[in-house]
Every structure is written in C-alpha cells, then in structure tokens.
Amino acid sequence: MTDEEMVNHLPHVVAHIDRAEAELRLWVQELRRRGVTWTRIGEVFGITRQSAWERFSGEE
Template sequence: MPAPTLAEQDLRCSFCTKPKDEVAKLIAGAGVFICNECVQLCAEMLKEIAESEATPAPQAVPDVKLPEIPEVPWPDAMTDQEILDFLPRIAAVGAQVDANLKVWVERLRDRGVTWARIGAALGTTRQSAWEKFSGEE
C-alpha cells in the first residue's frame, strides 16, 4: 500500500493539536508541525522577553502593554489533576509523531529501501522495523 499523501494525513499542530483544516498554515518539522497561530504566540513571547531584557534608551519609547500570553504549564507548578488533564495532549502529539514516522517509512518502502536500512537508520534491527511498520503479522 502506498504512503498517504499530505492531503490524506491527519496533520495537527504539535503545540496546540489543532487539525490542519482549522489553521491557516501548518509548518512541518522533523515529525512535528507548528501552526501559524502558535508561531505568532512564540513571536509575541520572544518579543516580550527581548523588550524586558533590553536596556531602555534615554528617550525610551512609551511602554506598550502586550496582551496576556498564556504560558505552558510546567509539572512542578501543576496539580495532579492538571497533569492528568494534560496527558491526552501529550499522547496526541506522540501518536502524531508515530503516524508521521510510519508515513516516512512507507515512502522509503515505496522507493524500494530495505528493512535493514530502515532499521539501521532507526537504531534497531531489520526485523524490529518490519514488525513495527509493515502492517503485517
């Protein structure tokens, strides 16, 4: 079976997990994706950090208050329930990475690349790669 096309894949932002159909742009990385909305949020956060670290000039520009930027919760500041609520998001990204890896392996198989080479690239055996990605039992 050939690898699915990009249009056929259930691609999601690895940060907010929104599907590709709910965002204007999805940018690909190594098995992960980031949407234009999360890129914008990152840009705003970086701008806020840069502005707070910059030494003000003698004739400083008037202070402009940026909108409140939500931060990613960190486990040491989260309750048990917040961590439990966060687990599905992490699992969804993990499932997306696994599905994307399978697609890349299928592309290599479509090109005739051997299971031995695929296994070696993944640091595993030919047999383990075949068992994980072939879809056969």
C-alpha cells in the same frame, strides 16, 4: 503544575504521540516504496531489520 493539571494534560501528550507515529509510518512507507531496505530503516532506529519490519510493515 498540580497533579490534576498534569493528569488532565496527558491526553494532549498522547495525541501528539499518535500524530507523530502516524507521520513516521508514512515516511517509512514512502522509503519502502522508494526501495530503501528494512535493514537501512532499522539502522536509523538502532533496531534490527526484523524489528523494523514488525513495527512498520503492517503485516502480521
């Protein structure tokens, strides 16, 4: 690919990332609804309970 082709392809990559992130949030929301702890979710990502909460809770 040329540099220009690669640059023009970037929006497609970003769209895939955005869709994956949205799906990931839905899965985490469902796990929380089922009572899975932030600690357990954090373990999957190799992050702390607090980091998992900050990333996925939707709370400030």
